[in-house]
Amino acid sequence: MIIAIDGPTASGKGTIAKALAAHFGLPHLDTGLLYRAVGRQVFLDGGDPDDPVDALAATTFADELLGDPHLRTEECGGLASRVSIHPTVRQALFERQRVFAEQPGGAVLDGRDIGTVIAPDADVKLFITASVDARAMRRWKEMQARGARITFDEIAEDLRRRDERDMGRRDAPLRVADGAYVIDTSELTIDQALAAAIDATEEAL
Numbered sequence: 001m002i003i004a005i006d007g008p009t010a011s012g013k014g015t016i017a018k019a020l021a022a023h024f025g026l027p028h029l030d031t032g033l034l035y036r037a038v039g040r041q042v043f044l045d046g047g048d049p050d051d052p053v054d055a056l057a058a059t060t061f062a063d064e065l066l067g068d069p070h071l072r073t074e075e076c077g078g079l080a081s082r083v084s085i086h087p088t089v090r091q092a093l094f095e096r097q098r099v100f101a102e103q104p105g106g107a108v109l110d111g112r113d114i115g116t117v118i119a120p121d122a123d124v125k126l127f128i129t130a131s132v133d134a135r136a137m138r139r140w141k142e143m144q145a146r147g148a149r150i151t152f153d154e155i156a157e158d159l160r161r162r163d164e165r166d167m168g169r170r171d172a173p174l175r176v177a178d179g180a181y182v183i184d185t186s187e188l189t190i191d192q193a194l195a196a197a198i199d200a201t202e203e204a205l
């Protein structure tokens with residue numbers, strides 16, 4: 001069983017993917033982490049994330065980098081969104097995601113192009129979304145709790161910019177995959193969103 005989960009930044013897809021994987025006893029791959037690792041590696045190499053050659057070179061990052069806490073920062077998210085535009089980078093990460101998806105017992109993958117490109121054959125496709133305001137508010141609360149000094153407007157602007165880049169790119173843009181079940185989490189608690197995702201999964205199986 002392959003469960004493909006896509007959606008924009010801060011929609012709740014990561015939380016839902018992790019919880020769904022635990023619920024169904026499946027391994028989970030957060031594919032955004034792979035792009036974040038490439039972004040981080042370009043930075044460590046002193047390269048230019050907008051340069052396809054520098055970005056491709058960074059796809060050979062060491063596996064240990066996936067455990068680097070820097071990967072979770074907003075800065076790294078921005079770098080990831082820039083390197084992920086290059087088709088050669090996406091191609092270089094394709095096989096690794098495909099191998100994960102094809103594990104005999106099944107798998108949960110979340111990202112931007114799982115239901116459209118990585119696993120168009122998935123048994124279950126979910127598209128998790130929410131309004132920019134709802135997503136910015138969640139991000140802002142998280143960052144306030146961590147003591148970061150950033151305004152709500154700055155976060156909303158950054159989300160808009162990232163959405164535009166992810167949805168506007170030519171190769172594997174973020175879009176609702178054919179047959180995907182859309183869950184808008186703007187007005188839902190985490191528990192409600194997870195319940196909706198479990199219901200949709202059980203219905204699709």
Ligand code: C5P
Pocket residue numbers: 009031032033035036077080081082084110111112113114162166
């Ligand atoms: O999901 P996350 O915020 O960690 O992803 C960071 C960036 O990586 C996204 O903004 C997107 O540009 C890119 N990405 C992608 N395809 C995926 C997962 C992430 O292009 N499957």
